[in-house]
Amino acid sequence: MDSVRTRVLIITIAAISSLAADRLSAQIGHVIDAVGPINQSMGGAGTALPLDSMGALHWNPASITGLSSELGFGFAAFAPQTELSSRLEAGAFGPGIPATAMEGTTSSDTDISPIPSLGFVCSPEGSDWSYGLGGFAIGGFGVDFPASTTNPILTPQPANGGFGFGSIFSQFQLMQFAPTVAYRWSDRVSLGFAPTINWSTLAISPFSATTPNGNGTYPSAAQTDAAWGLGYQIGVYYEDPCSGWHAGMSYKSTQWFQSYKFNSQDHLGAPRQLVFEMDYPSILSLGLGYTGFDRLSLAADVRYIDYENTKGFQAAGFDGTGAVTGFGWNSIWSFSVGGQFMVTDCLA
Numbered sequence: 001m002d003s004v005r006t007r008v009l010i011i012t013i014a015a016i017s018s019l020a021a022d023r024l025s026a027q028i029g030h031v032i033d034a035v036g037p038i039n040q041s042m043g044g045a046g047t048a049l050p051l052d053s054m055g056a057l058h059w060n061p062a063s064i065t066g067l068s069s070e071l072g073f074g075f076a077a078f079a080p081q082t083e084l085s086s087r088l089e090a091g092a093f094g095p096g097i098p099a100t101a102m103e104g105t106t107s108s109d110t111d112i113s114p115i116p117s118l119g120f121v122c123s124p125e126g127s128d129w130s131y132g133l134g135g136f137a138i139g140g141f142g143v144d145f146p147a148s149t150t151n152p153i154l155t156p157q158p159a160n161g162g163f164g165f166g167s168i169f170s171q172f173q174l175m176q177f178a179p180t181v182a183y184r185w186s187d188r189v190s191l192g193f194a195p196t197i198n199w200s201t202l203a204i205s206p207f208s209a210t211t212p213n214g215n216g217t218y219p220s221a222a223q224t225d226a227a228w229g230l231g232y233q234i235g236v237y238y239e240d241p242c243s244g245w246h247a248g249m250s251y252k253s254t255q256w257f258q259s260y261k262f263n264s265q266d267h268l269g270a271p272r273q274l275v276f277e278m279d280y281p282s283i284l285s286l287g288l289g290y291t292g293f294d295r296l297s298l299a300a301d302v303r304y305i306d307y308e309n310t311k312g313f314q315a316a317g318f319d320g321t322g323a324v325t326g327f328g329w330n331s332i333w334s335f336s337v338g339g340q341f342m343v344t345d346c347l348a
Helices: 001-026 036-041 054-058 059-065
Strands: 072-080 084-089 102-107 113-122 129-145 168-184 187-207 221-240 245-252 258-263 271-274 283-290 296-305 332-342
Touching: 036 054, 036 332, 054 059, 054 072, 054 113, 054 129, 054 168, 059 129, 059 168, 059 187, 059 221, 059 245, 129 187, 168 221, 221 258, 283 332
Parallel strands: none
Antiparallel strands: 072 113, 084 102, 113 129, 129 168, 168 187, 187 221, 221 245, 245 283, 258 271, 283 296, 296 332
């Protein structure tokens, strides 16, 4: 029975990895690709071209010296459309198990999620210093797949007569607050720094990153837990008003979080506390911007998001107790390109 459960769960993890890859292409994993409506309209490019307080505070703290004093806020609605497909051949686990091939596709019943953002920048006239405060959603994910009798991965867990996990639910939300200071080192170069304070919530069911219950099922961690995290961000910003060229580089450190602790129970109703470790990956951003055209601004960013060396995202597999060890995500490169055309002085 143990070998059957292990083989089934390996298939399950492979299917979930495929699902994660689909989400990766749309959202850079669980990292939101842009902050605020202006930065979103630029495809997330903003490391070297500060167009508003929210995008500048998030991608490059040094770039706030390129802004006048301003207060900005925005709201976006995120409505993911996610499907999960799996197939199991007849006799995959021995004669008659299952008796016939099983295959299915299931849509996630995920509601619309709000994505708020707020940015404040103060650039005192005649001073080389600029100050800012950002508060924005920088990460999140969620699925809500109902149980199925035809989609193998969503059939009951093996101990309950199925081949998968049963219904699958997850919800993760992450807000970051970034008090920021930047100094204009010269007419063209600025430096910036921001400590980052994070607050997140997480819920997962079933919770496979723990030892299974005595009957082989995984417990639920649907009772949402919150965790705080800390990190920092540094940046450098270059602007040449004569040529119109801008350049920027920033490094957002790993955001180190407290452990998530879920009050759960086993298959007999006995209490269990489940513990999960998951940080937010470090991000290295490089950017170029150009404002030499009349009313037209262009920006391009490249980022390296280091999932592979982030707690919780390590190579997928099982430990000796049957607990899943990580998501198995690789570190990735991301590219963003955007342009802004000023139709009038008030409309872009």
